[in-house]
Amino acid sequence: MKPIVDIEPKESDSVFAKALKEGLVAGALALGLFCLIVGFRTEQNIRNELILTQRWGLLAIFVAVAAVARFLITYTAPWREERKKTRRVVEAKEPSAFRKSFPKIGLGLLFIYPFLVILILAAYNGSMMGGLQGSLKYVDNFGIQILIYVMLAWGLNIVVGLAGLLDLGYVAFYAVGAYSYALLSAHFGFSFWLLLPMAGIFAATWGVILGFPVLRLRGDYLAIVTLAFGEIIRLILINWTVVTKGTFGISGIAKATLFGIPFVPGPNGFAALLGLPNSGVYYKIFLYYLILLLALLTAWVTIRLRRMPIGRAWEALREDEIACRSLGINTTTTKLTAFATGAMFGGFAGSFFAARQGFVSPESFVFLESAIILAMVVLGGMGSLVGIAIAAAVMIGGTELLRELEFLKLVFGNDFTPELYRMLLFGLAMIVVMVWKPRGFAGSREPSAFLHKRKMVSGEFTKEGHG
């Protein structure tokens, strides 16, 4: 435990000495941590035996970085303290005009995003066709990919952010949605528009089936059971090869159509009917708007439900379960509806995912996905839709951007593959952001119920529930 009164270093000399000492300690610590795992590298030789190669240079860099970083942090600490003191104490103020209208601006941008990308790229390439083809990557990798995660995170937000139930197996419902679309369209030839609601209903049913026995459990017991459920679903998908084709996955899943118009090259395709040049990009743009609308549906339902008795009950449950029960709220059905509603949106997103990929395999539904979605909800500030969307965009967009960093090869040489460091940086970023802003990006939120006037309250006042 920290001593209550720090001995104030009076002169810069003592700060320097202290910083030097702490830097050396940090260096020694780094030496201990990394001496084996960085100092040696294990490689297989031709006879498949492991041999050691020594990398003392790299180890020295690690140790030096740790020591210097620690030294600088301690050395500049008094200066940063000073600056913090002089900074004006900012009272919780009303958000600025930009922040107030941010959702509207963002929404507008989202709706024109594909055309914006095409126009910019067309201007850049000097031809409309170049713009169309070039935009594929931006609409697909960035737009659609991010929006899928936004939708999933908004769906999970109903369970975690509103009802306060910790669900670590959300990706299971996503898998149920994806596989029900893949299987039903392959075996019965149903269309996307029929299967989209069906996938949602299936996922919700699974939510009820799982939720019914386990919602009696609280907190971390619920967390582990949902995690186990996610793993069970994945293992069944892997092992029930007769139906799911196991790890090979199901490919050739039917695409979605726009009012019966398929997106195929040829006389009946979308491009031919509208007299446009042939391109795969129309389907991507169509999918972009589809997922945008689905995500907005999730947001709209969440916003509406928060104003309805059931949504109020969810939030009350999160704040205080005992009080809820004593006021006559049936906690089991309340939890169950939250669970099923969240699962339903997961199912929608799943069926969209299957239609977009044209291929599903158990690889896409690992625990890491659940963890990432949960991280978005928490980093976004639990219950704040805009915050969650920003968190999803930063996390997914950021990792996608890392794929693009070709210039790093010039710095680190041709063997450098930024992709390899993608997940490492992702994990570290999760830690740094959480330590820096434990309440997420959106530090304040609008209360659901209020007296006289709606005022923003600090996120600190929101409880996170006990499951």
Add this chain to the structure above:
Amino acid sequence: MEYFIQQSINGLTLGSIYGLIAIGYTMVYGIIGMINFAHGDVFMLGAFMAMIIFLALTTFIGGVPVVLALLLMMVVAMLLTGLWSWTIERLAYRPLRGSFRLAPLITAIGMSIALSNFVQVTQGPRNKPIPPLVNGGITVYGTNITIAYKQMVIIIVTAVLLAAFWYLVNKTSLGRAQRSCEQDRKMAALLGIDVDRTISMTFVMGAMLAAVAGTLYLMFYGVISFTDGFVPGVKAFTAAVLGGIGSLPGAVVGGLLIGLIEALWSAYFSIDYKDVAAFSILAIVLIFLPSGILGRPEVEKV
């Protein structure tokens, strides 16, 4: 019957490893109420360091007696993994003490992702096989039941460690501090216990047991890869919950149970669904015993 006993022995061996990892989960949960998701990856890191120590021994010194090699692997891996866990707690969990409950959970998940990818980046993504350390076994007189020496090593090491650990928790001042923090952190702090230090030591102890588990895992299977932290980690956490999270004997009982379920299910039903069986039994047990087998029921105070 012989088959059953044989499979039970296999299950107990596996269960010992799970039990050792589960103690780390259950102790941390008991003291700060947090699921330490990175613990499975700490276990993997321990196994990796044990592997590197083994290779270093064979490369630089040559023929080291197996007992000495194993002992060195365990001790050095324990120390370094303890150091890692201390650093992790310091950097990722301590700043969030007193923050809301999900914050350290998210940093733990981030740490888990970061650790496994760090090992992948520094050591390469391929499986790391080592030559078998302990060969052979004994046949129980008059039956077909064989007990491999490596299984005996695992069970003996686990038993010795658990005894030492029991002594540490029940008879030393550190253990007393730990138990008091578990009961009431604020009161313990008022009575002059250094709570932060106790929590740090809890993380270090859990990591040390995980490092031993990692060494034993490496010795038993002879191979380790950077993804090997997740599945044993989740199983061990399942074991901790099954035994009643927060309870130390519960973690061991849960670990052994999970090991037995896995081995017997693979033997009599299907090996593909052994994890499904373990997880399903967890769900079923929790429905009837909501606080695990040896856990204390949670008292709700208003």
